[in-house]
Amino acid sequence: xxxxxxxxxxxxxxxxxxxxxxxxxxxxxxxxxxxxxxxxxxxxxxxxxxxxxxxxxxxxxxxxxxxxxxxxxxxxxxxxxxxxxxxxxxxxxxxxxxxxxxxxxxxxxxxxxxxxxxxxxxxxxxxxxxxxxxxxxxxxxxxxxxxxxxxxxxxxxxxxxxxxxxxxxxxxxxxxxxxxxxxxxxxxxxxxxxxxxxxxxxxxxxxxxxxxxxxxxxxxxxxx
Amino acid sequence: xxxxxxxxxxxxxxxxxxxxxxxxxxxxxxxxxxxxxxxxxxxxxxxxxxxxxxxxxxxxxxxxxxxxxxxxxxxxxxxxxxxxxxxxxxxxxxxxxxxxxxxxxxxxxxxxxxxxxxxxxxxxxxxxxxxxxxxxxxxxxxxxxxxxxxxxxxxxxxxxxxxxxxxxxxxxxxxxxxxxxxxxxxxxxxxxx
Numbered sequence: 211x212x213x214x215x216x217x218x219x220x221x222x223x224x225x226x227x228x229x230x231x232x233x234x235x236x237x238x239x240x241x242x243x244x245x246x247x248x249x250x251x252x253x254x255x256x257x258x259x260x261x262x263x264x265x266x267x268x269x270x271x272x273x274x275x276x277x278x279x280x281x282x283x284x285x286x287x288x289x290x291x292x293x294x295x296x297x298x299x300x301x302x303x304x305x306x307x308x309x310x311x312x313x314x315x316x317x318x319x320x321x322x323x324x325x326x327x328x329x330x331x332x333x334x335x336x337x338x339x340x341x342x343x344x345x346x347x348x349x350x351x352x353x354x355x356x357x358x359x360x361x362x363x364x365x366x367x368x369x370x371x372x373x374x375x376x377x378x379x380x381x382x383x384x385x386x387x388x389x390x391x392x393x394x395x396x397x398x399x400x401x402x403x404x405x406x407x408x409x410x411x412x413x414x415x416x417x418x419x420x421x422x423x424x425x426x427x428x429x430x431x432x433x434x
Numbered sequence: 435x436x437x438x439x440x441x442x443x444x445x446x447x448x449x450x451x452x453x454x455x456x457x458x459x460x461x462x463x464x465x466x467x468x469x470x471x472x473x474x475x476x477x478x479x480x481x482x483x484x485x486x487x488x489x490x491x492x493x494x495x496x497x498x499x500x501x502x503x504x505x506x507x508x509x510x511x512x513x514x515x516x517x518x519x520x521x522x523x524x525x526x527x528x529x530x531x532x533x534x535x536x537x538x539x540x541x542x543x544x545x546x547x548x549x550x551x552x553x554x555x556x557x558x559x560x561x562x563x564x565x566x567x568x569x570x571x572x573x574x575x576x577x578x579x580x581x582x583x584x585x586x587x588x589x590x591x592x593x594x595x596x597x598x599x600x601x602x603x604x605x606x607x608x609x610x611x612x613x614x615x616x617x618x619x620x621x622x623x624x625x626x627x
Contacts, residue, residue, distance in 0.1 A: 252509060256516045263584035 251361040258319060265306040265320050308344070308381035310335060310353060315367040321353065331356060335364050338416075344379045344386045350404065350412045351379060357417040368429060369420035377431050379413060388413045388431035395425045406430050462492065519600050521587055524580040527596065530603045531566040534559045537610065551613060558606040565599035 306320030321335045322328045329336055335355045342349025355364040375390045396402055398418075406412045413431040420427070437445065450460040466485060473481045497504055518526055538559040541552055572578075572592055579585050587593045 248509075249512070252512050253516055253520075256513055256520060259517075260521050260584065260587055264588045267582065267584045267588065 247359060247361065251363075254361045261306060262309060262318060262320055265309060268305070308379060310377065310379055312368075312371070312375070312377045314375050315370050317364070317367065319364050332362060341414075344381045344411070344413070345384065346411075348408065348411055350406060350414055352404070352414045352416065354416045357420065365415065365417035368415060368417050368427070371429060376434070377413060377415075386411070386413075387434045389434050390429060391432045392430040393427060395419055395422075395427050398424055398426050402426065402428060404428060404430070407432060519604075520597065521583055521593075522596065522600065523583050524586070527566070527569075527599075530600070531563060534562045534566075534603065534606065537606065538563070554609060555606070558602055558609065562599050562602045562606065565595050565602065569595045569599070 305322070307323050309318065309320045311318045319335050321337055324337050324339060324341070328334055331354060335353050338352035338354060341352035344351045355362075357363050357366045357368060359366070371390055371393070373390055373393065377388045377390070379386045379388070391407075392405070394405070402416055404414055406414065411433040413433075415429040415431070417427060419425040450456050466489065469481060469485055473485070522530070537555060541547060541555040541559070547555075569592060572589070572595065573580055573586070576589055576592070578589065578592070586596075
């Protein structure tokens with residue numbers, strides 16, 4: 211009888227211990243699943259900081275370069291030069307050509323050229339095909355990105371912006387400063403109508419409306 | 435920042451009496467301290483649990499009021515750890531190499547370690563040091579200045595070397611920590627038997 215009790219006790223202890231282990235395992239898995247998205251976002255931020263640091267480094271190197279006595283006789287293009295240029299071009303597509311900065315929401319993010327395969331909403335802030343680069347007089351520089359909770363939601367805090375907030379774009383070693391002048395929503399139909407002053411250089415940011423699955427918000431900035 | 439020692443001391447002493455909130459905080463902490471000291475004599479279980487609950491409640495309240503700041507601080511801590519892992523600066527990287535070197539020398543000289551433990555440590559530390567040496571030689575051949583972190587990581591091969599050596603270093607530290615934990619537990623069990 212006593213032996214039976216002891217065996218029963220041991221069995222229930224083992225069962226409890228096993229249940230505890232299984233519970234602990236599921237708890238760890240749950241925590242990992244729960245923190246995976248924020249961790250990916252933080253990782254993306256850390257990588258972004260480094261990409262921007264490399265971008266700034268390259269800008270400084272470009273600024274320090276001086277061109278003297280350009281010899282126009284050797285401008286003939288050989289096949290070897292073309293191959294090298296293509297290789298360089300491929301490599302250049304991986305790096306940023308400019309940077310968007312909005313101090314109010316602590317947004318600092320680079321963008322690649324329109325031709326780059328990384329000019330895609332799944333990788334970066336995307337430069338719209340219809341956009342003019344910031345150095346074009348009276349042009350409209352259009353950028354698009356996701357908003358939401360994913361780690362690629364680069365415009366997740368745009369909804370906090372108010373009229374009068376400032377943004378800047380660094381491009382070709384020149385910084386262009388803008389001020390927010392208009393915010394409006396449009397239904398998600400696949401196209402966006404941009405209402406802007408054609409006599410001023412503008413920056414347009416497009417993203418999904420905060421907590422709204424059917425609309426997109428357009429932020430119009432004018433150059434200061 | 436440019437205060438004298440006496441000014442620093444006076445500021446430190448007057449700090450808890452600057453506002454009603456600071457006095458309140460001081461009183462709460464004093465109360466907890468008095469209860470804890472008094473309970474060391476009485477050994478009352480109820481007081482123990484009550485104080486633990488009070489401390490948890492107090493810090494939960496703080497966490498609730500400053501939740502946004504706490505999240506920002508936690509994010510910064512995680513980001514700093516990630517920076518140290520993915521893009522360590524040269525000082526941190528050299529420090530990991532020194533730790534690895536110390537572990538290697540300790541393992542060579544220590545006699546009472548098991549053979550398996552020694553072999554695993556040799557393999558991990560030597561791979562780590564080999565990658566570090568490779569990194570230095572790459573920096574010399576690429577003529578890379580190591581003072582600027584961005585300068586290092588614009589070269590993909592250097593980034594890969596650092597990434598793998600960090601992984602090896604973490605495995606080494608985890609292995610050592612788990613081994614020592616198990617070793618201490620094992621020896622404790624032996625002693626109790």
